[in-house]
Amino acid sequence: MTTVTTAPLPLLSRIRFRDAGTVVGLLLICAIFAVLTPSFLTLPNLMNILQQSAINACIALGMTLVIIAGGIDLSVGPVAALSAVLGAAMLAAGVPVPLALLGAIAVGVASGAINGALITWGGLQPFIVTLGGLSLYRALALIYTGGQPIFGLPKEFRAFTNGNLAGIPNSVLIVAALAFAAWVILNKTPLGEYFMAVGGNPEAARVAGVPVTLTKFAAYMISGAMASVASMILIGRLGAAEPTLGTLWELDAIAAAAIGGASLMGGRGSIFGTIVGCVILGALRNGLTLMNVQAFYQLLATGIIIIVAMLIDRATSGKQG
Amino acid sequence: MTPRLSLSNIEKSFGPLKVLHGVSLTVEPGEVHGLLGENGAGKSTMLNILCGVLRATAGQIAVDGTEVTIATPRDAAAAGIAMIHQELQQVPELTVAQNIFLGASLRRAGGAFVDRRAQEAEARRLLAELDPGIDVTAKVKTLRVAQRQIVEIAKALRANARLIAMDEPTSSLTPSEFDRLCEVIERLTAQGVSIIYVSHKMDEVFRLCRSATILRDGRFVSRVALPETPVQKVIESMVGRELAHAEHRSFATAEPMMKVSGLGRGTAVRDVSFTLHKGEVLGIAGLVGSGRTELLRLLAAVDAADGGTVEIEGRVIAGSSPRARIAAGLGLVPEERKRDGIIRHRPVTSNVGLASMPRFSRFGMIRRAALRRRSEELMREVNLRPFDVTRPIGSFSGGNQQKAIIGRWLAADSRILLFDEPTRGIDVGAKAEIYDLIEKLAAEGRGVIVVSSELTEVIRLSDRVLVMREGALSAELGQGEISEASIARAAIPAN
Numbered sequence: 001m002t003t004v005t006t007a008p009l010p011l012l013s014r015i016r017f018r019d020a021g022t023v024v025g026l027l028l029i030c031a032i033f034a035v036l037t038p039s040f041l042t043l044p045n046l047m048n049i050l051q052q053s054a055i056n057a058c059i060a061l062g063m064t065l066v067i068i069a070g071g072i073d074l075s076v077g078p079v080a081a082l083s084a085v086l087g088a089a090m091l092a093a094g095v096p097v098p099l100a101l102l103g104a105i106a107v108g109v110a111s112g113a114i115n116g117a118l119i120t121w122g123g124l125q126p127f128i129v130t131l132g133g134l135s136l137y138r139a140l141a142l143i144y145t146g147g148q149p150i151f152g153l154p155k156e157f158r159a160f161t162n163g164n165l166a167g168i169p170n171s172v173l174i175v176a177a178l179a180f181a182a183w184v185i186l187n188k189t190p191l192g193e194y195f196m197a198v199g200g201n202p203e204a205a206r207v208a209g210v211p212v213t214l215t216k217f218a219a220y221m222i223s224g225a226m227a228s229v230a231s232m233i234l235i236g237r238l239g240a241a242e243p244t245l246g247t248l249w250e251l252d253a254i255a256a257a258a259i260g261g262a263s264l265m266g267g268r269g270s271i272f273g274t275i276v277g278c279v280i281l282g283a284l285r286n287g288l289t290l291m292n293v294q295a296f297y298q299l300l301a302t303g304i305i306i307i308v309a310m311l312i313d314r315a316t317s318g319k320q321g
Numbered sequence: 322m323t324p325r326l327s328l329s330n331i332e333k334s335f336g337p338l339k340v341l342h343g344v345s346l347t348v349e350p351g352e353v354h355g356l357l358g359e360n361g362a363g364k365s366t367m368l369n370i371l372c373g374v375l376r377a378t379a380g381q382i383a384v385d386g387t388e389v390t391i392a393t394p395r396d397a398a399a400a401g402i403a404m405i406h407q408e409l410q411q412v413p414e415l416t417v418a419q420n421i422f423l424g425a426s427l428r429r430a431g432g433a434f435v436d437r438r439a440q441e442a443e444a445r446r447l448l449a450e451l452d453p454g455i456d457v458t459a460k461v462k463t464l465r466v467a468q469r470q471i472v473e474i475a476k477a478l479r480a481n482a483r484l485i486a487m488d489e490p491t492s493s494l495t496p497s498e499f500d501r502l503c504e505v506i507e508r509l510t511a512q513g514v515s516i517i518y519v520s521h522k523m524d525e526v527f528r529l530c531r532s533a534t535i536l537r538d539g540r541f542v543s544r545v546a547l548p549e550t551p552v553q554k555v556i557e558s559m560v561g562r563e564l565a566h567a568e569h570r571s572f573a574t575a576e577p578m579m580k581v582s583g584l585g586r587g588t589a590v591r592d593v594s595f596t597l598h599k600g601e602v603l604g605i606a607g608l609v610g611s612g613r614t615e616l617l618r619l620l621a622a623v624d625a626a627d628g629g630t631v632e633i634e635g636r637v638i639a640g641s642s643p644r645a646r647i648a649a650g651l652g653l654v655p656e657e658r659k660r661d662g663i664i665r666h667r668p669v670t671s672n673v674g675l676a677s678m679p680r681f682s683r684f685g686m687i688r689r690a691a692l693r694r695r696s697e698e699l700m701r702e703v704n705l706r707p708f709d710v711t712r713p714i715g716s717f718s719g720g721n722q723q724k725a726i727i728g729r730w731l732a733a734d735s736r737i738l739l740f741d742e743p744t745r746g747i748d749v750g751a752k753a754e755i756y757d758l759i760e761k762l763a764a765e766g767r768g769v770i771v772v773s774s775e776l777t778e779v780i781r782l783s784d785r786v787l788v789m790r791e792g793a794l795s796a797e798l799g800q801g802e803i804s805e806a807s808i809a810r811a812a813i814p815a816n
Contacts, residue, residue, distance in 0.1 A: 188686045190678035193671055200664040207623050207661045208675040208729065209647035267666050 018261040021316065022276040025259070025309060029280060033287035040287055047169065053282030054171040056252045057275055058230035060260075061175075061182045062223030063253040064274040068186070069219040070199035070266030071126035075115060075133030076253060077246030079224050080231035081141040083107040085150055087232060088241030092152040097160070105228045111137055112224025116217035134250070141243040150241040161236025171233045178229065182222075183271040191218060200267030255302070256281055259309045280305065323386040325350045325515040326371075326402075326484050331380035333366055333539075340366050343380070344541045346534045348484065350385075353506060353516040355526045355533030355547065358559055359748035360718040363539040364519050368486050371517075372404040373397035385483070403477030407489040409469050413462035418444035420461050421476045447475040451505050467498035474505060478514075485509070486517040491525060492746060495609040495774075503529060521748060522775075523552050537561050560750045570760055571800070573601035573784040578768040579651075579737055581620065584629030589615040591792040593629070597737065597768040602759060604783030605772045606808045612792040613772040614656060617739045620770070621653035622646045623661075633737065647676055652730030656741035656772075658719065662726045665715035669705065669725050670696040672714045677733040699728040703758055720744075720751025727758060737768040744778060756782060776805045788812050 034041040059076050066073045087104025091097065111133065118129040163170045186192035194215040197205040206212050227246070235241045258264065259280055260273025284305055288298045324347040333341040341363050348354040358364050369375040371382070373394040382389055382400075389400045397404075411420050418441040419426075427443070429436040444457040452471045461469055470490060477485050491499050506516055506529060520526055526533065527548045535542040535558045542558050579597040584590060590612045597603050605613050618624040620631060622641050631638045631646075638649045655661035664672055670689075673696045674681050681692040696710045703724040705717075714725055723743065730738055743759065744752045759782055763769050773779050779786055786803050788796040788811035796811030 184686075190682055190685075190687060193667075193675065193678055193687065196667055196671070197664045197675055200666055201660075204655075204661050204664055205675070207621070207643055207653055207655055209644040209733075210675060211644060267664070 017316075018313075019270055019273050019276070021312065022260055022273045022280070022309075025312075026276050026280045026283065029283050029287070029305075033283065033290070037287065037290045039290055045286065045290070047167070047172075049279065049282045049286045050172045051169045052286060053278045054169070054175045055230045055234055056249070056256060056281065057175045057278040058178060058226050058233065059249050060253040060256040060274045060278050061178055061271065062219075062226030063250070064257045064260070064262050064269050064271060065182060065186065065195055066126075066219045066223045067254070067257050067262045067264060068199045068266065068269040069195040069216060070202060071119065071216065071219060072130060072254070072264070073112075073115065073220060073223045074127065074130040074250045075111065075137055076223060076227040076230075077249035078134055078137035078141065079108055079111040080227040080234070080246035080249060081241075081243055082111065082137045082144075083228035084231035084235050084241040084245055085141050085145050085243050087228070088150040088153060088235055089144075091154055091157055092150055094154075097154065097157050100157075101232060104232055105225050108224035108226070108228030108231075109221045110224070111227075112221035113217060115224070116220040119220070120213040120216050130250075138243075145241075145243040147243060149243070151239070153235065153239055153241075158236050158239060161233055171237070174229070174233065178226065179271060179275050185222075186269075186271055191215065195219060196267055198266075252281060255306050259306065261313070277309075280309075322349060324348060324383075325352070325385060326517075327381075327383045328367070328371070329381045329383075331367065331370060331382075332378045333363075333370060333375065334378045339539065341370075341377075341539045344534075344536060344539070346541075346544075348515045348517060350483075350515055351510045351513045352532065353510060353518055353530045355530035356517055356519045356536070357526065357533050357555065358536035358542075359750055360720065361538075361748075362536040362559070364536060365488070366539075367536070368404060368488055368517070368519065371397065371402060371486055398480050398482075401481060401483035402486070403480055403482035403484070404486045405470065405473045405477065405488065405490060407492060409466070409473055411461050411469060411472070414460060416441075416458050416460055417448075417455055417464070417472050418457040420472055421447065421457075421479050423476070425480070443479070444475065447478050448472075450508060451475055452501070465498075466493045467495075467501065470494075470502065471505065474509070478509075482514065484515045484517065486519070488519045489521070489746070490518070491520065491522065493609075499525065521746070523556065526555075527552065535559055556749050559748075569781055569783075570764075571602075571784045572760075572763040572766075574599045574766075578634060580630075580632040582630050582632075584616070584619055584626055584631065585792075586615060586619055586624060586627050589792050590619055590626075593789075593794055595787055595794065595797070597770060599768060600763050600766050601784050602763050602769045602771060602782050604779040604786040604803075605770060605789060606774075606776065606779045606786055607789035607795075607812045609774060611789040611812065613789050614741055615792075616789065617653060617741050617770065617772055620646070620739055621651055623653065623655075647733060647735070650734070650736040651739065652676070652733060652735030652737070653739045654723070654726050654730070654741065654743060656745060658722055658726065658746075663714045663722050666713050668712060669700060669710040669714050669717075669728075672725050673699060673710070673728045673732050676729050680733070695732055696728065699731050700725065702731075703728055704754060718748070718751070720747040720755065723747060723751070723755060724758070727755075727762075735767070738762055738770070740769065740771045740773075742773055743771060744773075744775070776808055779803075779808065780805065790814055 039045055063073055083104040086107050087100055090100035090103050115129055115133055118124050119126050161170060165173055194210050197210050198212050198215045202212060234245060256277035257269060257274045259277035260270055262269030284301055285298055288301060327347040329345045330343040331341055332343055356364050370377045373391045373396050376392055382391055384400045391397050391400060421444045422440045427436045427439045441457045448455050451474060455468050455471060518530055530547045532546055534544050537559060545555060576599040577596050578599045582594040584593045593616055607613050619626045622643050625641060633649045638645060670692050674692045681688055693710060700710055705721055705724050714722055743755050759769055771782050780803055786798040786808060787794050788808055790812055791814060798807055
């Protein structure tokens with residue numbers, strides 16, 4: 001008498017269980033700061049946290065897909081810098097904004113494709129390829145600019161990235177839209193199934209006819225594109241494109257994905273979890289800043305949060321069997 | 322005589338779930354004792370308790386009449402108990418001697434340095450009786466599985482083990498390697514070492530064991546004397562019901578379905594040509610290493626062929642990727658399920674749909690409801706247990722994982738199924754189900770190829786048998802010609 005409708009979905013509930021854990025973590029951190037500093041739990045500050053988390057979230061979305069597909073992308077920061085300086089150069093030269101944006105994103109996609117090619121056709125480890133990319137793309141950005149920032153971004157571009165809709169910053173809206181898209185890709189499309197299959201068991205995926213090479217390419221190209229979008233948000237905010245921007249972005253993104261439940265072994269992860277992970281990191285930094293805690297201690301707190309999150313993850317997933 | 326090992330009323334619970342209900346077992350000195358049961362019967366839990374990986378919730382363990390507490394693997398070793406796991410726990414990059422002394426290295430210079438020379442000498446001494454052909458300075462990764470197993474046994478002897486538990490030791494051995502293992506086991510028992518032998522293969526159990534304990538659903542069922550007890554009775558105690566003795570049924574037609582010509586890859590597979598017919602079950606037999614598995618992998622294009630063509634229903638398949646073969650109607654049910662078959666963390670639905678995602682998608686979106694409906698339909702057909710397609714496939718037993726992989730090809734509408742060792746690591750009850758399923762696939766007009774190293778399985782299933790020897794076909798046996806003797810004759814190389 002097995003019916004289709006009655007039984008709850010254990011897998012879904014398990015994923016939800018993990019996501020719920022991330023949310024509890026976030027609420028706990030918010031509750032602590034709300035008690036410690038009165039200005040934390042105010043609407044402007046919460047909006048501030050979201051805005052501050054937006055760039056990391058954008059990077060982390062791509063990173064999550066790459067990690068789920070069994071890889072890692074250490075080159076996101078430099079890819080962002082390279083697209084930032086090339087995009088800014090186009091903007092400064094008077095190329096129409098949409099075209100320049102597309103150009104910048106194309107730079108990210110191309111960098112991702114290079115990573116993908118070296119990993120699939122070149123047969124190299126993702127860690128090594130993107131570690132090389134970390135230097136390579138940074139060097140290209142520095143060489144192109146001679147180490148100098150690029151100024152002269154058009155007003156309408158800055159107005160767009162710094163604008164808001166009904167009080168919600170455009171950057172947050174953009175990242176929210178991208179997060180929704182990433183969630184759809186992961187959970188609703190064959191590509192998402194392929195990400196999880198390739199990351200979970202690449203050989204079994206190949207035997208089952210999954211286009212493994214294409215799947216990996218897609219993950220790194222999406223990650224590159226996300227890095228470009230993040231860089232556009234940043235240069236819009238700053239008004240200049242530094243070739244050194246994006247330093248250590250990869251680590252924040254990996255941390256957010258891991259806090260959100262992505263397994264660095266591949267095959268598992270959650271877009272929702274990653275976003276909450278980003279907000280956890282953002283809230284932590286924001287709260288500590290409001291409390292005038294020195295930057296060194298903020299770093300310390302971030303490290304502790306990551307490790308504690310992983311320990312909790314380990315302990316609870318062990319019980320889940 | 323004081324028993325070597327006596328486990329009494331062992332209970333084990335994981336939280337509220339009780340998996341062992343007061344199981345008792347005794348092993349005499351120098352005895353080979355079988356531990357039998359289906360998957361999930363509690364054999365692994367018993368072994369894990371014995372070697373200190375798990376701790377019993379209740380019960381006593383006595384070795385040579387003295388009660389011992391085994392809380393850690395170290396305690397087990399101290400009590401003279403060693404375990405040879407199915408997946409050998411060795412460090413492939415280290416040498417044979419280093420592996421034998423792993424965690425207990427011989428030291429010199431006051432313990433500051435490892436005394437390699439002494440270790441190698443001692444390893445050589447231990448291996449002299451077991452297999453002198455093994456080079457103690459060779460890296461373990463260069464050895465064959467059978468040799469690696471001997472190294473594990475040497476390691477157990479190094480630790481002065483008086484009882485060695487072997488978990489499915491022959492799952493990747495050839496018949497001659499099994500003979501060699503039997504000799505080693507006989508030598509060990511002659512020295513008074515006791516063996517607990519866990520295996521699904523009844524012929525092995527009956528050859529080696531003098532007695533056996535049968536478990537079912539975590540309970541003790543019976544202790545039987547071997548080989549006096551009839552096989553059928555042993556199996557029925559394991560399964561808990563009577564098994565229908567199935568005769569081979571043929572659904573073969575004369576209509577060609579797949580024509581393979583000149584297929585080859587290096588020396589592993591050489592110039593293989595044959596035709597598979599609609600509704601036919603074609604068995605492929607041969608020794609391990611004769612190229613059977615390699616041939617299936619070439620057919621599924623999991624490995625690339627050097628030459629040859631595959632023609633399905635009159636059309637030569639152009640592409641040489643697994644995708645192209647799947648699109649042409651081929652589906653491989655691989656031998657190494659964990660490595661080549663399942664996506665462990667994903668639910669049954671995703672595993673079933675993996676090869677045919679576009680079929681379940683509309684406008685680029687997966688229709689989850691349709692995928693689930695189809696998965697449930699297929700899994701009901703193959704009798705998935707427990708019947709829950711949303712559970713991660715990794716949480717199912719081997720036999721049920723196998724059913725899901727078969728379901729994957731049914732979902733993809735594969736017309737030709739390639740089975741590589743379809744019942745390896747699958748318990749007796751599920752085995753019969755897989756056989757029925759293969760028969761049903763043939764009855765539906767599909768073509769089936771079965772590679773198996775169990776001759777009884779090949780004979781039970783096949784309408785026709787191809788025998789491979791050293792990468793090439795050495796015989797084709799039609800109905801009436803198939804027998805253990807005829808297969809063996811064609812499989813074993815001259816001299």
